[in-house]
Amino acid sequence: MNKQDLVNVVAEAADLPKAKAGDVLDAVFEAIEKALKNNTEVRLVGFGTFSTSSRKAGTGRNPRTGEEIAIPATTTVRFKAGKGLKDAVN
Template structure:
């Protein structure tokens, strides 16, 4: 699903104009981004948690040359799904089997 498709789905589900749904989605994304930049997490009970995660330094290999490359540690955004989201998606996978 693309952002424009998400905006359309939100507008339809909430009974909003697309312009209002897009403004709400953009505001949500801005707040999550700003919160993560501060090093805090965003927890939406039942849905999941957006947080920053530290990746340790490691040695990787350049696939083209085979030469080892040192990759420095870095902090990356992460998402941990909540209980309700996990249960909902597990049901979908069980239906496909």
């Protein structure tokens, strides 16, 4: 399912025009993104939790040349499925 498919499903379920449903989804995604940028956890009870995690800098090897390379520290996004989502999938 891509974003347009999701917009169509939300528009149908909420009896909204597709443009309005798209605006709503964009607002939800922006709110989650903004919270994660501020290192704030986003909990959607029954669905799951979005959080950030820091990865330390390290070294690795280029598989072609064997040359050592520096891998910078990064922040990644984590998602942990909630009980309701797990139960729905199983």
